[in-house]
Amino acid sequence: MATTPQPAPAAGSIFALADFRKVWLGQFISIFGDFLAMFGVISLITFRWHGTASQVTYLLISYMLPMAIVSPIAGVFVDRWPVKRVMITSDLIRGGMALALVWVTNLGELCALFVGLSVISSFFSPAMNITVRSIVPRERLLSANAMLSQAFYTVRLLSPVAAGALVTWLGERACFYLDAFSFLFSAAMIFTITVPHTPAEGSKSVKGFFADLTSGNRFIFTHHTLAFVITSMMAAMFVMSCLSPLFSIYVRDILHSTSFMYGLVSSAVGVGLIAGTQFVSRFGKSRSKKALVVMGLFVCAAGVALLGLFRVSVAAVATTFTMGFGIAFVIVAAQTVMQQETPPTMLGRVSSSFMSVFSFAQVFGLLLSGQLAVWIGIRPVFLACACALALVAALGYQRHRAAGADGAAAAQA
Structure with a gap:
């Protein structure tokens, strides 16, 4: 059985937890390195090799698709292995792969390295979820996940400027060197923490392995709340991946504006994500996590719908901010529900699912967005995505109310 960390005081910053503070710092630096490397790779393809938009898309898919396929398998092993060792080993391997980017000469080599990075990341991410659940008291998980998400979104917002300056002054290789260092820094931070988690025992037979492999999905889809939040997260991520490649075309063809406006629209999503994580962290603790997911879906649906309805630049910035704000609710609350509701011995498999x-x-969103825009137009794509989000939110709201009514009836009986 996993041991439970000693509860921290309810008041005060989540950073008062020393082990969480180290994990957060390691992840902040590592994520920053990842964004530098991604910028450097895209710069290499676009400006050095004079590549096409399709080649950039292939590169992104070469990272996302292996993770989608390998993650459920990785989760079975992560549940059985010491998670601290998994994270340190993953960081060291990824650091070596990031360093290898310095010597790539063609797109095939880049895609091969990105496939490798994706596979290793499939082991790191569930191990990180187990670690956060083990070192943070249950009642503070919402704040912890909000801070980890905020680190990601802050880096996403600020890194393009830093990466652009770095590539201009020192070239793309500087980004790759720094990314390799960031993985080493993350491994060093993880080495200093204590993770009070005992790996689960699992059958060594092939039959037992496949039983463990399917148990995560079976647990999710027989647990009504988890099934709803994973569906909600899937819908939100599909919409964001579908719409993000269309923002530049929307600004050019619908708003008839410039690249400066495209920068504002893109940044507004990031600012909304950061603001949303802050809001959830401060005011979401007293609310049901499922209710937070429903609220986030409705807010995001409203933002996407307004983006499709109006052709005003100021409205575009406001609505993309609203989209980011709503999606932050969904991601932070869904992550917290998953950690709180999953038995510790299954957390690797469930988080991998x-x-x-x-x-x-994300992959389907990237693949379908351009074709959908050609078939029905950009604004109808926005409105269709808004309707899909609103439908998922409405179904979740209805089930949330029904569950509340059942609970009240049981209490009165």
Whole structure:
């Protein structure tokens, strides 16, 4: 059985937990390195090799698709292995792969390295989820997940400027060197923490392995709340991946504006994500996590719908901010529900299933967005996505109310 960490005081910053503070710092630096490397790779393809948009898309898919496929398998092993060792080993291997980017000469080599990075990341991510659940008291998981998400979104917002300056002054290789260092830094931070988690015992037979492999999905889809939040997260990620490649075309053809406006629209999503994580962390603790997911879906649906209805630049910035704000609710609350509701011995498998769904939704969004825009137009795509989000939210709201009514009836009986 897993041991439970000693509860921390309810008041005060989540960063008062020393082990969480180290994990957060390691992840912040590592994520920053990842964004530098991604910028460097895209710069290499676009400006050095004079590549096409399709080649950039292939590169992104070469990272997302293996993670979607491998994650459920990785989760079985992560549940059985010491998670601290898994994370350190994963960081060291990924650091070596990031360093290898320095010597790539063609797209095939880049895609091969990205496939490798994706496979190793499939082991790191569920191990990180187990670690956070083990070192953070249950009642503070919402704040912890909000801070980890905020680190990601902050880096996403700020890194393009830093990466652009770095590539201009020192070239793309500087980004790859720094990414390799960031993985080493993350491994060093993880080495200093204590993870009070005991690996689960599993059958060594092939039959037992496949039983463990399917148990994560079976647990999710027989648990009504988890089934709803994973569906919601899939819908939100599909919409974001579907719409993100269309923002530049929307600004050019619908708003008849410039690249400066495209930058504002893209940044507004990031600012909304950061604001949303802050809001959830401060005001979401007293609310049902399922209710937070429903609220996030409705807010995001409203933002996407307004983006499709109006052709005003100021409205576009406001609505993309709203989209980011709503999606933050969905991601933070879904992550917290998954950690709280899953037995510790299954958390690797369940979190891997979440990550697999997350990645598949992103891949399908990227693949379908351009074709959908050609078939029905950009604004109808936005409105269709808004309707899909609103439908998922409405179904979740109805089930949430029904569950509340059943609970009240049981209490009165």
